[in-house]
Amino acid sequence: xxxxxxxxxxxxxxxxxxxxxxxxxxxxxxxxxxxxxxxxxxxxxxxxxxxxxxxxxxxxxxxxxxxxxxxxxxxxxxxxxxxxxxxxxxxxxxxxxxxxxxxxxxxxxxxxxxxxxxxxxxxxxxxxxxxxxxxxxx
Numbered sequence: 001x002x003x004x005x006x007x008x009x010x011x012x013x014x015x016x017x018x019x020x021x022x023x024x025x026x027x028x029x030x031x032x033x034x035x036x037x038x039x040x041x042x043x044x045x046x047x048x049x050x051x052x053x054x055x056x057x058x059x060x061x062x063x064x065x066x067x068x069x070x071x072x073x074x075x076x077x078x079x080x081x082x083x084x085x086x087x088x089x090x091x092x093x094x095x096x097x098x099x100x101x102x103x104x105x106x107x108x109x110x111x112x113x114x115x116x117x118x119x120x121x122x123x124x125x126x127x128x129x130x131x132x133x134x135x136x137x138x
Contacts, residue, residue: 044081045092051075052093064104067097 020026038046055071056064072093076086 042092044079045089045096048072048075048079048081048089049093049096051079064101066101067093 049067052067052071052075055068057066057068059065069090072090073086076089081089
């Protein structure tokens with residue numbers, strides 16, 4: 001799952017970015033690396049996942065909902081994954097996918113919270129202006 005999160009974050013060190021936005025300097029020794037180690041037994045699943053990275057299903061709101069598993073099956077056939085190993089590979093790809101979805105949904109939720117705060121600020125300002133206008137019109 002972690003490799004899916006790493007893929008979805010584009011390798012960004014979001015924790016360091018968040019801390020620096022608060023004025024906290026993060027030493028380079030504590031920053032997350034921009035590479036991610038992949039164990040040999042996970043390499044094939046990662047290659048299948050990456051081959052399907054343009055095959056995401058997307059909701060009308062623009063939220064990733066998951067990879068098209070028909071595409072995963074097609075990629076496994078093209079890569080000549082033996083039929084006896086395909087279920088195992090699908091499970092591995094789904095674990096990567098789950099990590100990516102958790103990361104992307106977290107980003108989406110954060111964006112929705114930002115938009116909601118902005119909306120509330122705008123409505124508060126509107127109410128202020130409306131009250132001022134009412135006061136002027138007496």
